[in-house]
Amino acid sequence: MNEAAPIRRRSTVRMNTSDKRLNDSASQSQYQPYKDAAWGFVNHWYPALFSEELPEDKVEGIQICGIPIVLRRVDGKIYALKDQCLHRGVRLSAKPTCFNKSSITCWYHGFTFDLADGLLSTIVANPDDPLVGTTGITSYPVEEAGGMIFVFVREDDYPLDDVPPLSQDLPIRFPENNARFPHPLWPDAPSLLDEGAVALGLHRTGQSNWRIACENGFDNAHILIHKDNTIVHALNWVLPLGILPNHEEPITLTEDEDGPKGLMQWLFTDRWKPVMENPALGLKIDALNGRFYRTSVVLPGCLMVENWPEEHIVQYEWYVPITDDLYEYWEVMVRVCKTDQEKAAFKHRFDHVFMPLCLRGFNDCDLYAREAMEEFYADGTGWDNEQLAATDVSAITWRKVASRWNRGIAKPGKGVPGATKTSSIRLRRLAEGKAPGYFVEKIEDVNTY
């Protein structure tokens, strides 16, 4: 018999998730579709490539929402098909093979698909096969605007007649929305769809879920990570410690029937107040040196930062889902240039100031922060275990509006890179120092050795 006194545990305060948090289970239930959208929202327009990345007759392969897509430009027009051969599933873009201007042929056994509609039009070694003309691969509508190529990433059975215009998946425009969203502090933000719009930027693969990336884009509580960015010091900006909602409607939804669906934040109005001091930490901002901007976001995850990083320029970002743990981060600045001289001046300033200091320096901090969050969310439990606070009203509002208006939740990718996280191919590529990404790896032609 053990005569030792029983061990008594002292009572202790358990640090559980607080009841005061914004995202309790009732709130979470309003954005369940968003929680289910690990692979993104389908039946939306997404940026695929910059126009200059797809010159005449070039073939390129990418992946969006777990769907492999091959693009080819012929006589200036761009076609997009599912990049997964009907026969045995290899990617057409891995070794582009085209015998004429109207088709693309699978390099393996020669299944040949019509570029316009994806129909199996012949098979190189068996033109009389009964399959010919009876089946095919999905085609995707394409639009080009301001130097960017957009693809409507649809489910196989989404009717082509129901494809909305690109403008429904781009931010709201000005000046037509000036009365609704007045902005006395800056000139009208340009749109990619404006005449003379020039888009300059980059895209790169980020190692996190697309939702984490997207929420970071318009997160008002993360000024901290940018406080020492070179652009901030170089231009003598003095940023507040944060900004807090200060009104019953700090955010307005945009839910017009034929327009983009998302939200607009009333930043730099009395609906948000800057935080200038934190006495507990002895932090105090004496005087702001304003960089006035405004952020909005629309489905399927397109951020607009007006008046950033300077007047007459708008920054757009997209967080294009590749898999459930990779996204293509698009960082684009748009300016309307009326003359070649204006265009050259914009490009010069972009190359030497904005690219290094904004899209790289400033935004690199965001990229790292998203990757730092990924493991908490990767197994799906982070959405339940996070404890959001007052400033996170933006993320919660976005989750709800995205849940209401998305045109479909992407199913996990099938037979594509990233569908199986531990495939031997993925591990071999990692061992070779190749990170998983957006583009298809081309097959080298061994005959040249």
Ligand code: FES
């Ligand atoms: S895998 Fe494409 S033709 Fe066989």
Ligand SMILES: [Fe+2]
């Ligand atoms: Fe940021």
